[in-house]
Amino acid sequence: MSDRRFPSLPRGPAPRAGNGRRSAPAQLFEAYSQRMTTSRQVRHNIISLVGLVGAPVLNQSGEEVGRLVDLVARVHGGDDYPPVTGMVVRIGRRRAYLDASAIDHVDRRSVTLRTARLDLREFQRREGEVLLARDILDHQLVDTDEVQVIRAADLYLAQVGDQVRVVGVDVSLQTLLRRLGPKRFRWHPTPDRVIDWAAVESFGEDSPEEPAAMKLRAPNAALRRLRPAELADVLEGLGRSGRQELLASLDHDVAADALEEMEPDELTALLREMEPSQAADLVAAMEPDEAAEALRELPEEEQGQLLARMPPATQRELARLLGYAPDEAGGVMTTVLACAEPHETVEEVRKRLVKLAKHQTEIDSVAVLDAEGRLIGDVSAFDLLVNKSGKQLADIIDLENPPVTLRPDADIDTVATELVESRRSSLLVVDDDGKPLGRILVDDVLDALVPGHGRLHFPRLLQ
Numbered sequence: 247m248s249d250r251r252f253p254s255l256p257r258g259p260a261p262r263a264g265n266g267r268r269s270a271p272a273q274l275f276e277a278y279s280q281r282m283t284t285s286r287q288v289r290h291n292i293i294s295l296v297g298l299v300g301a302p303v304l305n306q307s308g309e310e311v312g313r314l315v316d317l318v319a320r321v322h323g324g325d326d327y328p329p330v331t332g333m334v335v336r337i338g339r340r341r342a343y344l345d346a347s348a349i350d351h352v353d354r355r356s357v358t359l360r361t362a363r364l365d366l367r368e369f370q371r372r373e374g375e376v377l378l379a380r381d382i383l384d385h386q387l388v389d390t391d392e393v394q395v396i397r398a399a400d401l402y403l404a405q406v407g408d409q410v411r412v413v414g415v416d417v418s419l420q421t422l423l424r425r426l427g428p429k430r431f432r433w434h435p436t437p438d439r440v441i442d443w444a445a446v447e448s449f450g451e452d453s454p455e456e457p458a459a460m461k462l463r464a465p466n467a468a469l470r471r472l473r474p475a476e477l478a479d480v481l482e483g484l485g486r487s488g489r490q491e492l493l494a495s496l497d498h499d500v501a502a503d504a505l506e507e508m509e510p511d512e513l514t515a516l517l518r519e520m521e522p523s524q525a526a527d528l529v530a531a532m533e534p535d536e537a538a539e540a541l542r543e544l545p546e547e548e549q550g551q552l553l554a555r556m557p558p559a560t561q562r563e564l565a566r567l568l569g570y571a572p573d574e575a576g577g578v579m580t581t582v583l584a585c586a587e588p589h590e591t592v593e594e595v596r597k598r599l600v601k602l603a604k605h606q607t608e609i610d611s612v613a614v615l616d617a618e619g620r621l622i623g624d625v626s627a628f629d630l631l632v633n634k635s636g637k638q639l640a641d642i643i644d645l646e647n648p649p650v651t652l653r654p655d656a657d658i659d660t661v662a663t664e665l666v667e668s669r670r671s672s673l674l675v676v677d678d679d680g681k682p683l684g685r686i687l688v689d690d691v692l693d694a695l696v697p698g699h700g701r702l703h704f705p706r707l708l709q
Contacts, residue, residue, distance in 0.1 A: 292413065293354050295401040296421075299379050303335050303357045306350075311364065312337035314357055316377045317403075318369070319412055326444035330403070330410040333357065334369050334377070343369035352403070352410050378412065386488050387415060391445045393476045395483030402440060414440040474500070478507035486519050493528075499604060502531035505540070514543040517552075526555035533608055535580040535690060538567035575661050576654030578691065579675045579684030582608040585615055586639055588622070593635035595625075610671050613682050614639050620680040624649035626670075651676045654683055662691050 295317065302310040312335040319328045332345045342364075350360035376382060378401055387396050399421040402414040472480070477496070481489050481504060493501050505513055505528055517525045517540065529537045529552055541549045541564065549568070553561050563581055570576030582605045586595045595612055602609060612630065614623035623643030633642060650668045652661060652675050664673055665688060675684045 291404055293352060293403040293405070293410075295378055295383070295403060296399075297354055298352070298357070298403070301356050303333075303344075303359065305359050305362045307362070308358075311335075311359070312342075315341055316379045317410075318343075318375050319378055320374045321376055321412075325411075327406075327411040327413050328443070330378075330412070331375060332369075337364075341369065343367045346410070349410070352405055382415075386484055387417075388447045388480055388484075389441055389445060390447060390472070391441070393472060393479055395480060395488075396441070412443050414443050415446055416440050474503035475507045477504035481505075481516065482508060482512045489516060489519070498527075498531060502528050505529075506532050506536040510539070510543050513540055517544065518548070522551050523555050526552040530556045530560045533580055533582060533605065534563055534567060535578065535608075535684075538564055538577075539572070539693075541568060542572060570654055573658045574654060575652045575656040575658075575675050575686060576683070578658065578661070578693070579654070579686045580608045580690070581684045583682055583685060584609050584612045585682070586612050586625075588614055588616070588638065588640035588643070590639055591635065592630055592633050592637050592639070592642075595639065596630060596635070599630075608685070608687065610687065611685075612639075613674060613685075614643050615682070618681075621651065621674060621676055621682050622648065624674060649674060651680075652686070653677075658691065658695060661686055662695060665691060 299314055299316065301314050303312045303314055305311050315334040315336050317330050318332040318334065320331045321328045330346050330349075332343055333349070335342050335344055344359075344364065348359050348361060348364070350358045352358075371377075382398050382401060384397055384399075387398055388394075389396050396415075396417045398415045399418060400416040401412055402416065403410050404413045477492075477500070481492060484492060496504070505516070508516065517529070520528075529540055532540065541552065544552070553564060556564070567576070567579075567581065572578070582602075584595075584599060584602055586598070599609070599612075610627055612625045612627075613621055614625060616622050622645065623639070625639055625642055629642055650664055650670070650673055652664060652673055654675050654677070656664075656675075661673065665686075672685050672687045674682050675686060676682050
């Protein structure tokens with residue numbers, strides 16, 4: 247994990263640069279005429295949550311009135327650096343809640359109140375609030391900058407004006423060791439490996455009785471901007487409840503794309519921990535070859551349960567693919583096909599491809615069929631790009647040299663050999679009548695020949 251400097255804290259949400267990222271410190275300075283603090287000041291005055299828990303809570307006269315149990319912060323309010331809204335204090339045998347308005351200042355060893363009169367109330371969780379030590383320390387977090395799942399070893403706070411804010415999370419081994427050591431070492435954190443809090447998203451608890459520590463803060467949260475392969479990495483690193491919460495927050499098609507990128511054993515575990523209807527819905531939204539591959543990893547009984555919950559057309563398509571052996575052409579092909587007739591123009595075909603945009607990783611060529619649906623040519627995406635829009639496909643294909651095709655029972659070695667010798671990025675699988683059944687892409691062959699290497703999806707010209 248790369249080191250990060252603590253951010254400056256402006257008086258509102260951080261401005262965004264044109265590319266969607268937060269502006270650089272110099273741009274922040276220009277956007278705000280007054281800063282609450284500077285990065286150096288924040289680093290010098292940070293407060294370790296681990297060191298603060300159990301510290302004395304003092305009245306105006308410096309007399310101890312209790313011990314700090316936890317701090318409460320509002321993490322759903324849209325602030326990049328959430329403000330502390332209250333604290334839980336142990337006074338005798340009682341745990342009482344104090345609003346943040348009662349806090350005069352916080353330092354590394356104590357909390358001082360601004361009044362001698364205490365309005366003690368039982369703590370009741372309000373929407374958007376979490377207990378920092380209970381709900382976030384040692385829980386899973388997602389670092390959206392480095393795209394990895396981490397655990398919070400400590401949280402760092404800073405007093406900014408009359409507010410205490412959460413500014414960073416420490417995930418280093420040194421911090422964990424410091425927590426296990428004498429209490430005096432917890433008062434002096436050395437935050438050399440701290441993640442900016444604004445780059446972090448966290449996920450819920452496994453226990454249904456315990457509320458989620460944090461949820462995604464906004465519809466355009468950083469996690470939703472990650473690529474499918476990056477989301478797959480995050481899903482593989484999260485626990486069960488975290489996976490479910492992340493999937494629930496994603497667009498349906500995006501979630502299906504992320505599942506396609508997961509390692510087979512991780513995907514199998516994920517599908518088994520879902521409700522069957524949810525698992526069936528997501529598998530049905532995957533590309534057919536990827537969906538069939540996911541189902542093959544499940545016992546036949548579980549396959550049947552998921553297939554029974556899918557639309558009839560999807561059931562039939564996947565059942566047909568599952569009927570082929572995984573090391574045969576039919577077992578690795580995708581049934582997503584772009585087809586056209588010889589009299590159609592390049593422009594007409596281009597417009598049709600727009601409607602297949604969600605399948606762009608599965609399409610690199612267009613199969614040209616005669617009136618009976620038999621294959622007579624295969625036009626690459628490159629040919630569609632370089633030829634004039636009014637040109638007919640009949641003028642592009644070479645009728646004397648039909649495309650190389652395979653039967654669905656061809657073994658994977660034959661498929662690989664044909665791909666190499668034809669110098670194409672994909673081949674078509676046809677039935678006995680020469681009608682196309684599916685297409686095999688280079689990455690499908692690599693997946694079959696080198697199991698366990700992870701999904702390899704090469705860019706297509708249509709992307």
